[in-house]
Amino acid sequence: MSIRAVNLTHIYGQGTAFEQYALKNVNFEIQDGEFIGLIGHTGSGKSTLIQHLNGLLKATSGELYYNGENIYAHGYDMKGLRSKVGLVFQYPEHQLFEADVFSDVCFGPKNLNLSQGEIESRAKEALNLVGLDESFYKQSPFELSGGQKRRVAIAGVLAMKPDVLILDEPTAGLDPKGRDEILGQIEKLHREQGLTIILVSHSMEDMARYADRLIVMNKGEKMFDDTPRNVFRHYKELEAMGLAAPQITYIVQALRKEGIPVEEDLITVEEARDAILRLIGK
Amino acid sequence: MGIIKAVNLIFDYIKRDEEEQIEExxxxxxGLNLDIQEGSFVAILGHNGSGKSTFAKQVNGLLIPTEGTVLISGMDTRDENHIWDVRRTAGMVFQNPDNQIIGNVVEEDVGFGPENMGVPTEEIWKRVDESLEAVGMTAYRLKSPGKLSGGQKQRVAIAGVMAMKPKCIILDEPTAMLDPNGRKEVIRTVQELNRREHITVLLITHYMEEVVGADRVVVMDEGKMVMDGTPREIFSRVKELKEYRLDVPQVTELAFELRQAGLPLSKGILTMYELLGELVPYLKEQIRSQGE
Structure with missing residues (x-):
């Protein structure tokens, strides 16, 4: 089970004066159950890339395989793909529209020709997974807090029972606690349900904490594809691409420059604290 | 008296049913009391729903107090004769750069505000020049705003507000939708405006790193001001901040954790240089004494 991109290329406005490579020969393979962080500055091609993964955009050239099947092959079941690869857009709460939370989450599965019983049980399960209990079912989605709305929107995608969940900046505009709550829920879905997660974020601190593997996009090309630890070693190159490493990386680098022998690849506050305390025998 | 003054401010969102009866x-x-000095850089923190955006809308009269008073340069926002003067004094920049740009060309967008105010043409162009210069966007004046990055769009939006020559500018999460570079661009621009043009800045944000350079930090919770002090004072109260669903910059958190573990570090360390300045000599000393 995997997603495999082979020389994936997407050109916007091909043949016009505005011709622009949004993706250029991108290759990667994502295995089942991975937690991938996708980073890149605005215009780097990451949003274009995720829209290819569930077939919303078709590559200009190159191939995309889902579980070994070429999704561009004639007669491929695109609708099936879209229910297996769930995409949560930026500001997903703008897409809520039903009168109450429960109906909103039911909307997706309703379009899958399921029985009413199955639809409702999926909606309940999905809401449970994002931590919203029955007291929310009859509430209007528009009266919830920003973080709660976003969880309803994610539940709407989960109710489709996807194997892969792609989230485009799910924490934008949320307060720190709201950010932790959403990311905590996503982490839990990854751990307990074995969902493959592809998370797009500008927060390097969050990436350091949650992702197993980082894919870095720049000008439509894949620049790095490695563990966060190894990617953040290239902090100078990341800066040249308009990105950054977590603050901790900079502190660790500065300590090393001063001749303090801490490990080079520390990326979280906890790791840095433990390394410093170890150094002085505490 | 400060440029922005809120006295016993109360604001209720009132929901009415179809018969106009109050439902909720x-x-x-x-009951907010706040006095902001002219020329200062004030950051407002608070979780979603803490009332900070509602307060921002009070400052330029988009919302009017239910009870209490808001005075902008001494003008009561409830006084309809002064509403345009209030808005001219306090300009507002919102979160989404795409929702606040209207011109087809950057210079046109920046000139829109003063044009509406009836400023003479020559003066409009002068202001457009100055505002674009102030936000470092002069090179883009003939470009289409649609082709700009998020950070650049926000700088154009700030220039548009600047062209109305406000004394005060309120930014409601101006960087929430931007990438790290765009975020830095916008914050640097705002800091420059404050320092060079002495514009009063009211910055609402969720990013703690953006607050470090402010003169004053106000934390709101449940519609009340719950903390008020310099960034150093505020960020030395790590536990309290977390109770208000907020965070501290990673540097501050690491310093706090090390302090908890018994290291002799100051409270409320804000920058990497401060941390290194205290941590490096201490660690060197410890390593040397271990070697003996």
Whole structure:
């Protein structure tokens, strides 16, 4: 089970004066159950890339395989793909529209020709997974807090029972606690349900904490594809691409420059604290 | 008296049913007293729903107090004769750069505000020049705003507000939708405006790193002001901040954790240089004494 991109290329406005490579020969393979962080500055091609993964955009050239099947092959079941690869857009709460939370989450599965019983049980399960209990079912989605709305929107995608969940900046505009709550829920879905997660974020601190593997996009090309630890070693190159490493990386680098022998690849506050305390025998 | 003054400010969002009967009252601001000095850089923190955006809308008269008073340069926002003067004094920049740009060309967008105010043409162009210069966007004046990055769009939006020559500018999460570079661009621009043009800045944000350079930090919770001090004072109260669903910059958190573990570090360390300045000599000393 995997997603495999082979020389994936997407050109916007091909043949016009505005011709622009949004993706250029991108290759990667994502295995089942991975937690991938996708980073890149605005215009780097990451949003274009995720829209290819569930077939919303078709590559200009190159191939995309889902579980070994070429999704561009004639007669491929695109609708099936879209229910297996769930995409949560930026500001997903703008897409809520039903009168109450429960109906909103039911909307997706309703379009899958399921029985009413199955639809409702999926909606309940999905809401449970994002931590919203029955007291929310009859509430209007528009009266919830920003973080709660976003969880309803994610539940709407989960109710489709996807194997892969792609989230485009799910924490934008949320307060720190709201950010932790959403990311905590996503982490839990990854751990307990074995969902493959592809998370797009500008927060390097969050990436350091949650992702197993980082894919870095720049000008439509894949620049790095490695563990966060190894990617953040290239902090100078990341800066040249308009990105950054977590603050901790900079502190660790500065300590090393001063001749303090801490490990080079520390990326979280906890790791840095433990390394410093170890150094002085505490 | 400060340029922005809120006295016992209360604001209720009132929900009415179809018959215009009051169905629900939601108190967004609950007895706020705040006095902001002209020329200062004030950051407002608070979780989603704490009342900070509602307060921002009070400052330029988009919302009018339910009870209490908001005075902008001494003008009561409730006084309809002064509403345009209030808005001219306090300009506002919102979160989404795409929702606040209207011109087809950058210079046109920046000139829109002063044009509406009836400023003479020559003066409009002068202001457009100055505002674009102030936000470092002069090179883009003939470009289409659609082709700009998020950070650049926000700088154009700030220039548009600047062209109305406000004394005060309120930014409601101006960087929430931007990438790290765009975020830095916008914050640097705002800091420059404050320092060079002495514009009063009211910055609402969720990013703690953006607050470090402010003169004053105000934390709101449940419509009330719950903390008020310099960034150093505020960020030395790590536990309290977490109770208000907020965070501290990673540097501050690491310093706090090390302090908890018994290292002799100051409270409320804000920058990497401060941390290194204290941590490096201490660690060197410890390593040397271990070697002996």
């Amino acid at each position: 009252v939601d108190r967004a601001i609950d």
